[in-house]
Amino acid sequence: MNKPIILTGDRTTGPLHIGHYAGSLSNRLRYQDSHEQYLLLADTQALTDNASDPDKVRRNVIEVALDYLAVGIDPSLTTICLQSHLPALAELSMLYLNYVTVSRLERNPTIKDEIRARGFGRDIPAGFLCYPAAQAADITAFKATIVPVGEDQAPLIEQTNEIVRKINATAGKAVLPEAQAVISSNGRLPGIDGRSKMSKSGGNAIQLSASPDEIRDAVKAMFTDPNHLRVEDPGQVEGNVVFAYLDAFDDAKQELSEIKAHYQRGGLGDGKIKSRLEDILQSFIAPIRERRQKLSQDQAYVVETIRQGTERAQNLTEATKREVVDALGLFQL
């Protein structure tokens, strides 16, 4: 149990897509042996901007869990747990809110960007503004020291560490460890339209459960180099979605590098590279889709997996909460 503790998770707002795989799930598979890994089905956080649609948040608990298991997350190595069923997280969140000012939350660059992106205007749900404190509760309750995040989320870890330092200073001892943000080297996969990152809501994603037809249609519709009109023209690799996906999913790196060179000097058509990508994606997704399909017919197993992981996480997070409360010298019955 001396492995470093790592916490990640996903808001339960929709099934995951191959962008999640490239950006985070693939790393999580690697971390399974080397780290004590917790995956949070973040239904509580999903509510911070989906409060009017709790049904969506509920439905996708199972969908995200299915995605985890289908890609190869092994519940005997990785703990999959449900955020809403870990009361210590809510208790620590409420505690931490006293150690962060409203103006500090408002200055958080991630929050500022997300408020803009969601068009909240003046009607920001208080839960949304406060979610960095809730995230600090998640991270510290598991005593995670490694937190993989997207580049845009690094300020949230800084916020967590500020709270950690305040709690430790008030307690007069280092009851909580600081966490380190690990930014994925893979970056974010663009959507098939090339306009923005792949997202559930953007309609530009290839889901991990995509059917062969969906994969074929998505690759066909994929953005390449708009100036690459004739096969013999030189083509651009940068900003070309097909190559971004090949970089993420094509394991024959040497061959890929030759293909890129060929495309750049001209003489290689989009049809050829798309056909290569489609083959790769079809054989990448097929076994995931099959496992997912099989698992989805045994929901009892999936629920039991979540239940067992959540129980394990309950014990851990409850213990941390008690330690924090004790260290602060609050009343314990």
Place this chain on the structure above:
Amino acid sequence: MNKPIILTGDRTTGPLHIGHYAGSLSNRLRYQDSHEQYLLLADTQALTDNASDPDKVRRNVIEVALDYLAVGIDPSLTTICLQSHLPALAELSMLYLNYVTVSRLERNPTIKDEIRARGFGRDIPAGFLCYPAAQAADITAFKATIVPVGEDQAPLIEQTNEIVRKINATAGKAVLPEAQAVISSNGRLPGIDGRSKMSKSGGNAIQLSASPDEIRDAVKAMFTDPNHLRVEDPGQVEGNVVFAYLDAFDDAKQELSEIKAHYQRGGLGDGKIKSRLEDILQSFIAPIRERRQKLSQDQAYVVETIRQGTERAQNLTEATKREVVDALGLFQL
């Protein structure tokens, strides 16, 4: 169990004083038989503006409980419970924060006043801004329909009911009842200096555990009518602290009314009315002080009383949380 449910409580920031008795404890004694009454030792809320001094918040859990028991709160009739040990309150708080906007919290008149009074400026702890949602969690978790409050706190109950209506609308059914603010007819007792309301921090209070000397000194120092220089002069009753206290604690209303008339027409010295008040306060506080003294030597009993009440409250608040989560259709393991 068909009695109306009433919830009140006190932030555990200091022992209670006779102003608390006049304003709320006396009513709570009356409610014991007619209502299902819960008293919350509000240590979690106390932290919202005492985060740097958790030790103060801890110490005063026992002090406030001693005050409750000493004035005659009967734990077989009234449930005394500890806020920090009711995780459902934190869970509901976090949930409700999604159903209230930041700007709505900032517009709350009580919060605005309190932010000014505490001199927070821009450095408002997020927990403080959010406490109306936490209070909504307290009230609704107990399904309290009656909430006695000071006049300045009525907007908090309005905030609670707004959240109740949003939850019920989202759930599509009336899972939570609205609460009614009951404003104490007694009003707030002024401090002995007559400058502001009696308060622990103002140094102008007479505690329920005051010694005979402390009572005597407090009455001696009490603000009367500054223009009542000679005994034969007419004196003012309004704004005269001695009369404010006599109104609250002198049961001989007819006699008191004659004394007021005498004071107003002149010929009654401050010494006389102070002596009357001192006698009344000495005999009012003496038995409370004695019971408090005796109870404070049996802390195990006090802690056990809190523990039992908290356990009862845990069951009730946990059940409400489950009902709310079910009604919203969130995932239940």
